[in-house]
Amino acid sequence: MSVAAGGEAVSTETPNQVDTKGVVVGLVGIYIAGITAGIIGPYLAFFAGIGAVFATRMGADGVRRVCSYGIGTGVPSIGVLALGMGLVASMFGIAIGWIVGVPMIGPIVGFVIAVVIGWIIGTLANKVIKLNIPVMERCCMEIAGAGVIVLTGLSVMIAGSLDFAVIIEKVVQTGFIAPVFILGALGILHPFNASLGPDETQDRTLRHAYSTGAIAMTISGVCSIAVLDPIAATLSIVVGAFIWYTNFMGFVRLVQRDAGAGYVGTGLLPPGAM
Amino acid sequence: MDPSMGMGLVALMGAAATVAGCSEDLESDIGSQSNPNSQVQLAAQVGYPHRVFNKAISGEPPSNAMYCAVGAGVAMMLMSESTIAASPLLAIAVGAFVSALLNGVFSTTSYLGRSASQTRFNQYVYLDVLRNHVFGIMGHAYITAFCIVGLSYIMWAVLPVTHPFPFPVIALIWGLAVGAIGSSTGDVHYCAEREFQDFKFGAGVNASDSGDITRFAEAGLRSSMDNAWFCSKFGGPVTGVAFGLVVFLDNWRSTAFEGWTAVVVGLVIVSLLIIYNRRLELYARKTYGPYPEYAGEIEA
Numbered sequence: 001m002s003v004a005a006g007g008e009a010v011s012t013e014t015p016n017q018v019d020t021k022g023v024v025v026g027l028v029g030i031y032i033a034g035i036t037a038g039i040i041g042p043y044l045a046f047f048a049g050i051g052a053v054f055a056t057r058m059g060a061d062g063v064r065r066v067c068s069y070g071i072g073t074g075v076p077s078i079g080v081l082a083l084g085m086g087l088v089a090s091m092f093g094i095a096i097g098w099i100v101g102v103p104m105i106g107p108i109v110g111f112v113i114a115v116v117i118g119w120i121i122g123t124l125a126n127k128v129i130k131l132n133i134p135v136m137e138r139c140c141m142e143i144a145g146a147g148v149i150v151l152t153g154l155s156v157m158i159a160g161s162l163d164f165a166v167i168i169e170k171v172v173q174t175g176f177i178a179p180v181f182i183l184g185a186l187g188i189l190h191p192f193n194a195s196l197g198p199d200e201t202q203d204r205t206l207r208h209a210y211s212t213g214a215i216a217m218t219i220s221g222v223c224s225i226a227v228l229d230p231i232a233a234t235l236s237i238v239v240g241a242f243i244w245y246t247n248f249m250g251f252v253r254l255v256q257r258d259a260g261a262g263y264v265g266t267g268l269l270p271p272g273a274m
Numbered sequence: 275m276d277p278s279m280g281m282g283l284v285a286l287m288g289a290a291a292t293v294a295g296c297s298e299d300l301e302s303d304i305g306s307q308s309n310p311n312s313q314v315q316l317a318a319q320v321g322y323p324h325r326v327f328n329k330a331i332s333g334e335p336p337s338n339a340m341y342c343a344v345g346a347g348v349a350m351m352l353m354s355e356s357t358i359a360a361s362p363l364l365a366i367a368v369g370a371f372v373s374a375l376l377n378g379v380f381s382t383t384s385y386l387g388r389s390a391s392q393t394r395f396n397q398y399v400y401l402d403v404l405r406n407h408v409f410g411i412m413g414h415a416y417i418t419a420f421c422i423v424g425l426s427y428i429m430w431a432v433l434p435v436t437h438p439f440p441f442p443v444i445a446l447i448w449g450l451a452v453g454a455i456g457s458s459t460g461d462v463h464y465c466a467e468r469e470f471q472d473f474k475f476g477a478g479v480n481a482s483d484s485g486d487i488t489r490f491a492e493a494g495l496r497s498s499m500d501n502a503w504f505c506s507k508f509g510g511p512v513t514g515v516a517f518g519l520v521v522f523l524d525n526w527r528s529t530a531f532e533g534w535t536a537v538v539v540g541l542v543i544v545s546l547l548i549i550y551n552r553r554l555e556l557y558a559r560k561t562y563g564p565y566p567e568y569a570g571e572i573e574a
Contacts, residue, residue: 204390
């Protein structure tokens with residue numbers, strides 16, 4: 001637990017485990033939503049949102065590890081930078097799928113592009129700017145990759161389709177891309193930022209990441225009422241709100257666990273501090 | 275549209291922006307967000323546990339961009355023909371309410387998480403601090419979101435030359451702007467003055483005094499709630515005026531003039547402001563400059 005001092009973050013779940021869950025659940029969720037939309041309608045669009053929740057968790061773990069090296073106010077900067085690449089790569093990937101006539105390759109192309117851009121930015125930061133943070137390249141790749149899955153997932157959830165033209169019409173032209181982008185970004189950034197301190201624990205931060213991802217999912221579900229089938233939108237809202245509530249309560253329980261006797265209803269300053 | 279109507283709308287936007295700037299600054303001051311946060315976060319770690327609200331939501335510009343973009347997204351959904359085609363005023367009010375709820379959730383998790391992460395320094399999680407402060411923070415966030423989403427709607431749908439961007443994107447950009455101005459203009463009057471009120475010259479104190487924030491009030495322990503009272507005397511209004519001027523002048527030049535004339539007027543305004551600021555800085559240095567007894571660095 002060397003967060004304040006700077007150094008490698010203590011983890012109970014390894015980066016590979018978190019990343020595998022994030023990428024696999026994220027992409028599978030997007031594909032379930034995208035493939036079933038053409039068969040039974042957009043009723044399973046919420047699966048793309050669930051994918052986005054897991055990808056948020058993966059991004060939050062990346063932020064947690066890179067920011068443990070004392071980046072401080074750089075936390076939002078690095079995250080918004082990564083989400084910016086994520087947005088570009090996400091739209092690029094879906095557009096490539098549309099150009100070659102195979103919409104299904106969109107999310108994977110976007111993910112690969114984002115990981116490559118993330119690696120380039122991480123390398124620039126480490127080798128040119130000489131930040132010399134050992135996990136920089138990997139974490140930039142993770143945050144950008146998570147950004148793509150979050151933005152693609154939420155866009156697919158709102159549009160109910162993987163088709164570039166539909167996403168442009170229902171998500172970009174309506175402007176819903178703005179809340180999607182910033183909720184996705186803060187979903188990834190906020191969990192570690194809200195737990196900053198030497199007694200930060202990985203399970204609490206990642207539990208919080210589920211809840212922020214679910215907030216993004218719920219609000220995107222609310223936006224999708226305007227452009228999608230009302231039943232599909234309601235499903236997204238209900239599932240998102242349920243994930244948020246359970247994880248928010250779980251986060252509060254973990255706060256109680258970590259704060260121990262310091263979790264008080266009211267009181268003066270601790271003994272010795274008055 | 276009648277030109278005077280266009281100027282009236284620009285004036286209304288400027289007024290809304292002034293209110294938004296003020297409430298945004300007060301919201302961040304109650305929560306100790308942005309610049310002041312580094313000292314509040316540091317306090318417990320250097321031996322000064324406190325009852326001050328400690329929240330950080332990824333910096334003021336992104337968090338305000340989030341509230342405004344979400345408010346605008348929800349308003350856009352409600353105004354859509356495929357839903358209830360609500361009137362803009364109702365839609366904006368509901369959107370701002372959703373933003374305020376979002377702000378409440380993010381503030382709550384920030385306070386709980388940050389305090390619990392400092393357990394080893396004896397920093398308690400006070401639930402009454404949470405309950406007392408979070409509604410004040412949400413209330414100010416509602417005002418900010420309502421004003422910003424409202425002025426974005428005017429830019430998008432009502433002004434004579436409507437904006438090409440969709441309405442939530444404009445709200446996102448103005449949210450970023452109000453957060454940035456609140457962070458740079460208003461926060462100084464909380465973090466430099468209020469947090470170090472028991473030091474002779476406020477902030478600018480020795481680095482060894484970092485984190486030694488004012489934790490005791492006139493009576494009892496200080497909470498963050500009265501920061502709104504303190505900062506509403508100067509920090510909040512000055513933020514409002516700064517943001518209001520940005521919105522008003524920018525929209526005034528593009529409404530009153532067209533094409534390249536508007537660009538030239540913009541350049542003139544910026545040049546005048548630069549010259550004015552430079553003269554003000556020189557005047558302040560000359561008048562209040564180095565203390566008379568200051569005799570240069572003393573060698574160790």
